[in-house]
Amino acid sequence: MKKKDIIAKILFVITLLAIWEFVSKNHLLGPRSELIFPSLEKIMQAFVSNFTKGYAGISLWTYVINSLKLLLKGLVIGILGAFILSGLATLSHTLASIFNLLISVFDLLPGVALLPVIIIVLGVNSDVIVFLVIHSVLWPMSRSILDGFMAVPKIYVEAGNNIGLKNLSLILGVYFPASISYLLSGLKVGWARAWRGLISAEMIFGIASCPGIGLYINQMRTNMNNAEMYATLIVIIIIGVIVQYGVLAPIEKNTVKKWGMSS
Amino acid sequence: MSEYSLRIESLSKAYFNDTESSIILKNINLSVRKNEFLCILGPSGCGKTTLLRCIAGFEEHTGQIYVNDSLCTVPGMDRIMVFQDFNQLFPWKTVLQNILFPLKRKGINSTAERKEIAREALSKVKLSDYESYYPHQLSGGMKQRVAIAKALALKPDIILMDEPFAALDAMTRRELQNEMLTISQEESSTIIFVTHNIQEALILGTRNIVLQKGGEIILDEENSLTKPVTPNSEGYGAAWQRLRDAIYLSC
Numbered sequence: 113m114k115k116k117d118i119i120a121k122i123l124f125v126i127t128l129l130a131i132w133e134f135v136s137k138n139h140l141l142g143p144r145s146e147l148i149f150p151s152l153e154k155i156m157q158a159f160v161s162n163f164t165k166g167y168a169g170i171s172l173w174t175y176v177i178n179s180l181k182l183l184l185k186g187l188v189i190g191i192l193g194a195f196i197l198s199g200l201a202t203l204s205h206t207l208a209s210i211f212n213l214l215i216s217v218f219d220l221l222p223g224v225a226l227l228p229v230i231i232i233v234l235g236v237n238s239d240v241i242v243f244l245v246i247h248s249v250l251w252p253m254s255r256s257i258l259d260g261f262m263a264v265p266k267i268y269v270e271a272g273n274n275i276g277l278k279n280l281s282l283i284l285g286v287y288f289p290a291s292i293s294y295l296l297s298g299l300k301v302g303w304a305r306a307w308r309g310l311i312s313a314e315m316i317f318g319i320a321s322c323p324g325i326g327l328y329i330n331q332m333r334t335n336m337n338n339a340e341m342y343a344t345l346i347v348i349i350i351i352g353v354i355v356q357y358g359v360l361a362p363i364e365k366n367t368v369k370k371w372g373m374s375s
Numbered sequence: 376m377s378e379y380s381l382r383i384e385s386l387s388k389a390y391f392n393d394t395e396s397s398i399i400l401k402n403i404n405l406s407v408r409k410n411e412f413l414c415i416l417g418p419s420g421c422g423k424t425t426l427l428r429c430i431a432g433f434e435e436h437t438g439q440i441y442v443n444d445s446l447c448t449v450p451g452m453d454r455i456m457v458f459q460d461f462n463q464l465f466p467w468k469t470v471l472q473n474i475l476f477p478l479k480r481k482g483i484n485s486t487a488e489r490k491e492i493a494r495e496a497l498s499k500v501k502l503s504d505y506e507s508y509y510p511h512q513l514s515g516g517m518k519q520r521v522a523i524a525k526a527l528a529l530k531p532d533i534i535l536m537d538e539p540f541a542a543l544d545a546m547t548r549r550e551l552q553n554e555m556l557t558i559s560q561e562e563s564s565t566i567i568f569v570t571h572n573i574q575e576a577l578i579l580g581t582r583n584i585v586l587q588k589g590g591e592i593i594l595d596e597e598n599s600l601t602k603p604v605t606p607n608s609e610g611y612g613a614a615w616q617r618l619r620d621a622i623y624l625s626c
Contacts, residue, residue: 267460270433273450275477275529285476289467371466372511 150339158339159346167331167340170323176347179324182238183310186245187303193246194253194298199283202261212258219251223309227316238322241313248309249302256298260291293368300360307352377444380532380565381407381430386438388425388590399425400590403438407533407582412559412566414580414598416573418622422590423569427535430567431456442532452481455526459538461518464510464525470497471506474525481529496528497521499558516547523555527562536568540575552578556603573618577611578604585621594621 129152135141136149150158162172201208223244234240264287272286288295314326325344332341368374388400399422407413415423428434432450440447442454457463464473474493483489497503500520510518519539526534540548556579559566570576576583577600585594594617600608 265462267458267463268465270431270450270456271458271463271465273433274431274452274454274456275480276450276452277480286465289465292467367467371509373466 147336147338150342154339155342155346158337159343162328162340162343162347167328172325172328172344172347175323175325175328176351178322179310179314179326180351182241182322182324183245183306186242186310187249187306189242190246190249190302190306191253191299193250194257194302197250198254198257198261199280201258202283202287203279208258211254215251215255215258218247219255221247223247224312224316227313231317236317236319238319241310241319241322241324244309244313245306248305252305253298253302256294256301257291260294260298261287263294264290292371293373296360296364296368303355303360304352307348311348378408379406379441380409380411380443381405381567382439382441382444383430384439384441386426386429386436386440388422388429388434388436398589400429400436403590403592405584405592407565407567409565410563412568412579412581414576414583415567415569415586416571416576416583416618416622417586418588419571421586421588423586424537426586426590427456427537427567427569430454430533431535452477452529453532455529455531455534457519457522457526457534457536457539459541461515461542462510463522464518466510468509469506470502470508470510470513470521473510473521474528477525477529492528493524496524499527500524500554514547516543516551519543519551520554523558527558527564531564533565533567536566538569538571541571548575553603555579560602573615573622574606576618577614583618585618587624593624594618 132149133152136145136151139145141148164171166172166174197211201211226247227240227244230240230243234243268286268290269282272282277285310324311326311329314324315330318324318327318330325348329341329344332338332344364374383403383405386400386403387398389396389398403426415426417423425434429436430440430447431454432447433456447454464470465476468476471490471493474496475489478489478492483492494503494506497506500523502517502520502524505513505517510521513521522539540551543551552575559579568576568579577598580598582597583594584592584596587593596617598614600610600614604611606612
């Protein structure tokens with residue numbers, strides 16, 4: 113990143129924070145100012161107390177870990193499932209068209225809309241959340257994989273055939289690496305959808321055995337602890353940024369960028 | 376073992392669509408001796424690339440293709456193709472890995488042995504210093520060199536080359552033709568080389584054939600010019616004229 117860009121970004125953030133603080137300190141929104149724009153100082157204090165005191169005697173840290181555990185479980189199952197199903201779809205035309213239909217139908221269904229059905233089937237427990245995460249990642253990821261497979265240049269496939277690759281060895285040796293940029297964009301979309309789906313589900317119903325970050329936000333809202341609520345949103349953003357720059361960006365750098373495959 | 380690397384018997388190929396079919400290759404019979412450097416010439420659209428792709432096993436066809444007397448129906452490592460497209464190397468593998476991977480597929484299990492073979496092949500195409508480069512860091516000519524090195528390393532019965540130098544600039548093309556000539560004289564591979572460039576065929580080939588539109592062989596002759604061939608070589612003009620006339624006959 114260019115130095116100029118970094119400075120511009122920092123200035124932009126500082127300006128936003130300054131406006132926030134100005135509105136908050138001068139009660140520009142009347143009596144509700146405190147609720148809508150708690151002062152930055154309060155939010156920072158809440159950020160710390162979220163972790164030290166937490167809610168119901170449990171630190172926010174525990175909620176975050178619970179959420180991440182469910183998320184990771186769902187992501188792994190969803191991504192593996194997408195790979196297996198897309199791999200199978202390359203084997204036959206009929207399978208591929210059925211799978212495409214499934215993707216078109218289920219990708220449009222918001223996970224939260226399925227909640228009532230899932231709760232009836234699975235009961236109120238953490239499996240429901242895992243199911244939602246799988247649902248949010250499986251379809252976009254599958255679509256990216258299938259699109260990626262279709263876009264693999266014929267010459268790589270033929271070069272692969274020429275050295276004896278077919279079926280599974282062709283999928284692993286040519287199709288996957290050749291469609292890596294599609295896989296990564298699928299991963300980005302899938303991860304973001306899963307993270308949002310998880311928090312929405314947790315806000316709708318909390319699971320006592322496995323309370324997560326969405327439940328925490330909702331409790332803060334019902335108790336009018338708005339500074340704590342904002343502080344929790346910051347935690348969500350921080351986790352998102354860590355995943356983007358700590359996980360996805362390095363993968364991108366070591367694959368597509370290194371191989372000159374980014375368009 | 377027969378003296379032929381390749382025998383093609385009554386090979387035909389047609390493309391079909393809803394209403395009509397077009398015949399690309401019609402009843403081709405062709406035998407290629409071991410170590411022969413066969414150049415296939417012909418006007419654009421005459422089916423020379425299709426013929427090469429049939430031999431490689433990429434196309435459905437009628438008729439039989441035998442490599443060293445065994446019938447070939449699918450692609451295999453006994454026939455390695457060098458495409459015209461520069462982007463035939465796997466971009467996710469380095470130059471060296473692009474050669475090591477097929478060697479592993481071929482069943483050479485010792486890493487040291489694979490590396491030795493790959494490095495030897497790279498030195499033949501003068502790319503020893505580039506083994507850790509990724510294909511996107513190479514020029515078009517270098518990529519073609521790697522593709523040739525890959526083919527050499529695998530020691531196939533036949534190397535199939537589909538206008539590998541056609542998209543290169545004149546200077547690089549000349550350079551690669553010279554290297555190809557040296558390589559073909561040192562190696563014991565049969566080479567089938569598709570080109571539309573008469574001079575290239577005369578410089579490289581030991582035998583030239585011309586395909587007519589519709590895919591019939593209308594000229595088949597030994598290239599008896601003494602290597603290295605230049606436009607001043609004895610008999611060059613006459614040979615050039617014969618090939619040219621055959622190519623333009625069908626236009």
